Amino acid sequence: MLPQVLKTSDLGAWVEALMAESRVAAPVLKETNVSDPTDLKFGWQYVPDPADVRLDYTVTVLGPKKFLWPPRQKLVRYNLGAGAEPEAIIDHEPHVLLGVHPCDITAIATLDAAFAKDVPDPHYLARRSDTAIIGLDCGAPCDESSFCLDMGSLYPESGFDVMLTPLGDAYFVEVATQLGEALVEAAVVRPATKQDMEAHQAFAEEKRSDFHYKLPYELKYLPEILDASYDSLVWEAIARQCFSCGSCNIACPTCYCFDVYDEVEVDLSKGCRVRRYDSCQLDPFAEVAGGENFRQERASRLRHRMFRKGKYILEQTGRVGCVGCGRCERACVAGISIKDTYVQIAGSR
Amino acid sequence: MTQTDIEKGAAAASPYVPKMARIVAADQMTETERFFRLEMEGEPLAYEPGQFVGVTVFGVGESPISICSSPTQGERIELTIRSVGLVTGALRTFEAGDRLGIRGPFGNGFDTGAMKGQDVLFVAGGLGLAPTRSLIRYVLDKREDFGKVTILAGAREPNLLLFREEIAEWVERSDADTLVTVNQPDKDWKGNVGVITRLFKQVEIDPARTCAVIVGPPVMFKFAVLEALAAGVPEHRIICSLERHMKCGVGKCGHCQIRGVYVCRDGPVFTYEQVKRLREGI
Amino acid sequence: MADKPTLAFFSLACCEGCQLQVLACEEKLLPILEKADIVRFREASDGDADHYDVTFVEGSIVTAHDLERIKEIRAKTDTLVALGACATIAGVNAVKNFQDPDDVAAYVYGDKKEWFPHIAARPLKAEVPVDVEIHGCPINSDEFLEVVTCLLMGKPYRQPNYPVCVDCKLAGNVCLWNKGIPCLGVVTRAGCAPLMCPSAGHKCIGCRGLVDNPNTQAAKDVMAEFGLTVDDVLREFRLFQGIYDEVAKEA
Numbered sequence: 001m002l003p004q005v006l007k008t009s010d011l012g013a014w015v016e017a018l019m020a021e022s023r024v025a026a027p028v029l030k031e032t033n034v035s036d037p038t039d040l041k042f043g044w045q046y047v048p049d050p051a052d053v054r055l056d057y058t059v060t061v062l063g064p065k066k067f068l069w070p071p072r073q074k075l076v077r078y079n080l081g082a083g084a085e086p087e088a089i090i091d092h093e094p095h096v097l098l099g100v101h102p103c104d105i106t107a108i109a110t111l112d113a114a115f116a117k118d119v120p121d122p123h124y125l126a127r128r129s130d131t132a133i134i135g136l137d138c139g140a141p142c143d144e145s146s147f148c149l150d151m152g153s154l155y156p157e158s159g160f161d162v163m164l165t166p167l168g169d170a171y172f173v174e175v176a177t178q179l180g181e182a183l184v185e186a187a188v189v190r191p192a193t194k195q196d197m198e199a200h201q202a203f204a205e206e207k208r209s210d211f212h213y214k215l216p217y218e219l220k221y222l223p224e225i226l227d228a229s230y231d232s233l234v235w236e237a238i239a240r241q242c243f244s245c246g247s248c249n250i251a252c253p254t255c256y257c258f259d260v261y262d263e264v265e266v267d268l269s270k271g272c273r274v275r276r277y278d279s280c281q282l283d284p285f286a287e288v289a290g291g292e293n294f295r296q297e298r299a300s301r302l303r304h305r306m307f308r309k310g311k312y313i314l315e316q317t318g319r320v321g322c323v324g325c326g327r328c329e330r331a332c333v334a335g336i337s338i339k340d341t342y343v344q345i346a347g348s349r
Numbered sequence: 350m351t352q353t354d355i356e357k358g359a360a361a362a363s364p365y366v367p368k369m370a371r372i373v374a375a376d377q378m379t380e381t382e383r384f385f386r387l388e389m390e391g392e393p394l395a396y397e398p399g400q401f402v403g404v405t406v407f408g409v410g411e412s413p414i415s416i417c418s419s420p421t422q423g424e425r426i427e428l429t430i431r432s433v434g435l436v437t438g439a440l441r442t443f444e445a446g447d448r449l450g451i452r453g454p455f456g457n458g459f460d461t462g463a464m465k466g467q468d469v470l471f472v473a474g475g476l477g478l479a480p481t482r483s484l485i486r487y488v489l490d491k492r493e494d495f496g497k498v499t500i501l502a503g504a505r506e507p508n509l510l511l512f513r514e515e516i517a518e519w520v521e522r523s524d525a526d527t528l529v530t531v532n533q534p535d536k537d538w539k540g541n542v543g544v545i546t547r548l549f550k551q552v553e554i555d556p557a558r559t560c561a562v563i564v565g566p567p568v569m570f571k572f573a574v575l576e577a578l579a580a581g582v583p584e585h586r587i588i589c590s591l592e593r594h595m596k597c598g599v600g601k602c603g604h605c606q607i608r609g610v611y612v613c614r615d616g617p618v619f620t621y622e623q624v625k626r627l628r629e630g631i
Numbered sequence: 632m633a634d635k636p637t638l639a640f641f642s643l644a645c646c647e648g649c650q651l652q653v654l655a656c657e658e659k660l661l662p663i664l665e666k667a668d669i670v671r672f673r674e675a676s677d678g679d680a681d682h683y684d685v686t687f688v689e690g691s692i693v694t695a696h697d698l699e700r701i702k703e704i705r706a707k708t709d710t711l712v713a714l715g716a717c718a719t720i721a722g723v724n725a726v727k728n729f730q731d732p733d734d735v736a737a738y739v740y741g742d743k744k745e746w747f748p749h750i751a752a753r754p755l756k757a758e759v760p761v762d763v764e765i766h767g768c769p770i771n772s773d774e775f776l777e778v779v780t781c782l783l784m785g786k787p788y789r790q791p792n793y794p795v796c797v798d799c800k801l802a803g804n805v806c807l808w809n810k811g812i813p814c815l816g817v818v819t820r821a822g823c824a825p826l827m828c829p830s831a832g833h834k835c836i837g838c839r840g841l842v843d844n845p846n847t848q849a850a851k852d853v854m855a856e857f858g859l860t861v862d863d864v865l866r867e868f869r870l871f872q873g874i875y876d877e878v879a880k881e882a
Contacts, residue, residue, distance in 0.1 A: 030805070043803045061803050061806075062801075062803045075363065078407050080407060086366050086407070088366045117600070123363060240848070241849050243845070246796060247797070250801055257603030259604075266659060266662045268780070268783060273365065273410075275596075280606075282797075283843055283844050284843075285594070285603075286604060289594075290433050292567070294593065300629070304606075312606070312609045331806060333817050334852075408784055438787065
């Protein structure tokens with residue numbers, strides 16, 4: 001399908017049409033700062049009403065990852081007593097993620113790669129295959145914390161079914177997949193004209209001048225720079241401020257470590273195996289049953305996260321683990337910044 | 350990744366569903382270690398020495414446990430479980446006839462092919478004897494495939510020594526040298542006394558053709574490696590099995606990760622050459 | 632019936648709100664009542680027994696009489712569960728430990744203060760072995776049910792060992808610190824979700840006690856950055872984290 005144009009005033013009708021087919025998740029306004037009405041807080045939710053969708057959103061605490069990979073997910077159910085008969089719980093239904101920024105599109109592609117690698121994880125992949133992604137291009141950086149340009153997540157070439165680019169009172173609509181075509185068929189759109197194409201081009205050019213590199217080196221050197229920093233005193237220094245509270249991991253759109261535990265119903269008749277988000281920053285993360293903790297030092301856990309984001313996930317999936325969205329920095333009470341850390345280690349020994 | 354890949358993934362069986370196994374024998378080996386022989390209710394488990402399984406106590410949870418038997422022993426699998434946690438604590442009361450869930454086998458196992466024709470030196474301390482026994486049994490069952498076999502086993506106290514009867518059989522064998530030591534003897538102990546590295550004095554190592562398999566608590570491992578290196582065994586022929594916190598067994602959950610390596614998938618068996626490079630390995 | 636485990640509930644110095652949280656489980660309590668007998672529960676019924684398999688005790692020890700009672704209860708109990716902040720960390724009762732004891736007695740009992748000899752407030756574990764702790768002011772009903780389920784199955788209960796931040800982020804909350812509100816969630820043990828204070832816009836005041844190995848120094852540094860003095864910081868920590876080591880010294 002050739003590029004289309006959707007009038008902003010027709011967005012609500014499109015969302016309503018999509019909602020008739022499946023659930024639609026999108027950014028909505030969560031709260032407004034009482035002392036500063038321009039300071040709006042957005043969050044991703046399944047929208048009850050098309051009017052709630054806020055495509056003018058900037059940042060969210062959690063990305064759309066939670067719809068693909070729920071913070072708490074039942075994996076297996078079984079009986080207690082004579083025959084356990086364990087069976088997998090594959091919980092999925094079609095849904096649309098509307099308004100996904102380039103950084104989150106990139107992050108989802110990284111999760112796809114991680115969960116499909118080696119032994120595929122059907123609990124994630126089933127939900128993923130039932131997910132339609134409508135991207136939303138950004139014209140300007142969210143804030144100081146973001147460094148998506150450095151991390152190569154500003155221009156995703158794939159990983160979305162439709163991409164919207166805001167052009168004043170309309171959206172330029174690019175269709176990337178068959179599924180995307182089906183989605184756009186539900187909208188009142190018109191084919192893009194030459195002027196629309198030019199406006200789209202102008203948006204891209206303006207965007208290019210609005211984003212600036214923040215790292216003093218190219219992304220391809222990051223793994224090497226991390227390796228050289230392994231014994232640096234930087235880690236100890238940063239860790240002094242670190243609470244090991246796990247906020248960075250929870251907010252991260254590519255973190256996929258999890259804890260697994262069993263739950264039992266109060267009448268003791270049935271149980272299930274559940275996984276939930278875990279954090280490598282928490283004290284017991286690497287502790288074995290006998291009590292030995294292989295990353296007992298706060299600094300070694302902090303370093304592990306920075307390495308994982310910049311090197312290990314890249315080695316595992318071929319995709320760098322950090323998309324530069326800035327969520328971990330915004331979530332950190334101590335103000336620890338992955339971007340500043342990556343700058344700092346380049347100059348440290 | 351393409352759509353079809355995703356669909357294939359969804360159709361595949363979940364790697365998180367345990368298969369059912371029945372306990373055919375259970376034995377309290379020491380105050381904290383319990384031995385189980387299991388029979389899978391469906392297909393027998395195809396495994397290599399050094400691999401591990403996830404053992405499920407339904408309603409309680411799952412724990413990663415080394416297989417301590419060798420595939421040469423037949424279709425049943427044997428586990429030695431130390432009661433230190435939630436799941437392993439619950440297993441204290443499990444008896445023959447009870448049923449468990451099993452996932453796996455996971456991990457790489459020992460590279461028996463690479464050891465063929467070599468002398469094999471086993472150094473096993475404490476619970477490290479469990480995964481090592483898997484390979485010891487394998488090597489003894491395929492004795493003609495290997496050169497000289499030396500087994501050094503150690504425990505803190507005599508009553509903590511695992512597989513005592515079996516070790517006694519190994520001691521009797523003329524085609525293997527087996528030495529045992531304890532750190533703190535009791536009044537009945539007649540054997541060697543002291544840390545396991547003291548046994549190195551009593552064995553002859555031909556570094557040109559020896560594989561040293563060293564499994565035990567981190568402190569023991571560190572010093573046993575120094576002994577092996579001092580004897581001239583090259584780093585790539587010093588082999589160990591690492592213990593880590595594990596939740597998934599399939600390289601996803603992140604708990605067992607050491608730098609870029611997932612112990613559950615890339616290990617638990619590593620050469621010292623690899624472990625040394627990992628830095629956080631021991 | 633005799634084979635069913637027996638459960639008992641007792642209150643020391645507290646508001647008895649934790650027992651109300653137990654009753655708030657309502658129909659979810661029914662499966663438990665099929666598996667166990669509640670032999671003592673003042674908020675719900677009369678009756679008593681000579682021995683309890685599991686005893687839930689809420690409240691702090693604040694008088695010599697409380698001391699005797701908890702020792703009696705312990706002697707009749709197999710598994711002792713400390714129920715709520717007063718029982719686990721001395722709760723708000725410990726605020727009095729930082730005041731002059733005479734002033735406290737006079738403030739509460741006036742000229743009758745001699746009639747009520749009191750000691751420094753302390754959690755149960757300061758005086759008797761405690762097997763399980765359910766933190767919170769009040770406790771979380773879901774956690775209570777989980778603990779009971781574990782006890783009925785004979786498996787140990789593992790309390791959450793991560794800070795409130797984890798659940799708070801999962802709730803998608805904007806960090807209160809970002810709004811200039813000093814919140815103790817960074818060092819406080821989680822387990823209160825989904826009813827956590829920050830989700831209602833209120834700062835965490837640490838009712839579930841400290842998580843293992845908290846970085847309290849970083850907490851103080853961050854608070855200082857927000858212009859709080861050492862006294863402010865200590866006051867923040869004191870509402871619930873009444874330091875019972877000091878209590879023991881005073882006693």
